[in-house]
Amino acid sequence: MPTTFTGLILLVVLLLPGLTFVIVRERKGSERRPTPFRETGTVVFCSVLTELAVLVVFAVLRGVMPALTPDVGRLVREGVPYAQVHYAELVWWAGGLLAAACALAAVAAAMTARVPHSSAMSAWWVMFEKWYPGESPLVGCVLENGSYVEGRLASFNVSSDDLPDRDLILVEPLKYRAPGALETQDFPWGSVCVSARRIVSMFVSYPLASEQGAEGEGTPASSSVAS
Template identity: 90%
Template sequence: MPTTITGLILLVVLLLPGLTFVIVRERQGSERRPTPFRETGTVVFCSVLTELAVLVAFAVLRGVMPGHTPDVGRLVREGTPYAQVHYVELFWWAGGLLSAACALAAVAAAMTAGVPHSSAMSAWWVMFHKWFPGEDPLVGCVLEDGSYIEGRLASFNVSSDDLSDRDLVLVEPLKYRAPGALETRDLPWGSACVSARRIVTMFVSYPPAAEGEGEGEGAPASSSVAS
C-alpha cells in the first residue's frame, strides 16, 4: 500500500479504469468469483491497456496541435517549476485523460459482458439470459414437498455457480398447486419469492418469437432443469 499522497494518487490513476471495467462487467453479466490473483490481474491489465491507448491518442493529438496541449518534454525536464505555472492546464488534461480511459474500459466491459461460454455459467443464466435475453419467460417450479408454482420471471440470482442459497422472483399471473392436489389455482398476489433450495424441477416457456426472428443459439422453445 502507498505511504504518501503522491503514491496514493498514482495508485488510483493506475487502477481506476480497471476497476471501472470490473464493475460494469459485473452489472452486465453473470456474477463470477475469480481468484484474488486473477481479479487483480484483470484490473491492472485493463488499466494499463486503456491508459496506454489514451496516451497514444494524446501523443497523436500533441503532434497535431502542439499549441493546445501540455508540453510533456518541458514537464519532464523542468518538473515542479513547469507544473506550478501550468497546474490548471495539467489538472484538466490529467482528469480528461483518466476519464477517457475509464470510459474506454466501460465500453470494453459492456461489449464483452456476454462473451463467457455456457459451460462457465449457471443453468439459470443459460435459460433466463443467454437463450432469450430481455424476455419474460413463464417459469414453473415443482417444489420438494410436491407443490407447484408458476409465474412470469421478474429477477433471479446471476451467480455463475448453481447454488442452493439463492432465490427466484416470479410475478403475476401466479398459479399454485398444493401438495397432493390435482388442480392448479390462480393466486391473488403480485409476486412470489421461491428458494432454489426447495426447487426440484424447473420448467421454462419462452414467448413466441416474432415472424422473421430466429431463436437464440441452441435454445429450444421450452426447457427444464432439475435443481
C-alpha cells in the first residue's frame, strides 16, 4: 500500500481504468468469481493497456498540435518549476486522459461482457442469455415436491456457478399444478420467486424464436435442464 499522497494518486491512476473494466463487465455479463490473483491481474493489465492506448493518442496530438498540449519534455527536464507554472493545464490534461482511459475500459467491458465461453457459465445463463438473447422465454419448473410452476422469465441470478442458493423470478401469465394433480391451473398472481434448491427440472420455450422460424444450429427453440 502507498505511504505517501503521491503514491496514492499514482495507484489510483494505475488501477482506475482496470477497476472500471471489472465493474462494467460484472454489470453487463454473468457474475464470475475468479481467484484474487487473476482478478488483480485483470485490473492491472486492463489499466496498463488502456492507459498506453490513451498515451499513444496524446503523443499524436502532441505532434499535431504542440501549442495546445503540455510540453512533456520540459516537464521531465524542469520538473516542479514547470508544473508550478502550468499546473492548471497539467491537471486538466491528466484528468482528461484518465477519464478517456476509463471510458475505453468501459467500452471494452461492455463489448466483451456477453461473450464468455459456455463452459465457464451456468446452465441458466446458457438457456436465458446465450440462446436467443433479449427474449423473455417461457419457463416451467418441476419442483421437488412434485408441483409445477410456469411463467415468463423476469429475472434470474447471473452467477456463473450452478449453486442451489439462488432464485429466479417468473411473472404472469403464471400457471401452477399442485403435487399429485393432473391439470395445470392459471395462478392469479403477478409474480413468483422460485428457489433453485427446490427445482428438479426446468423447461424453457422461446415463443418468438419459434414463430419466426429462427431456430439455428445449437440453439433450440425449447430446452430443458435438470437440477
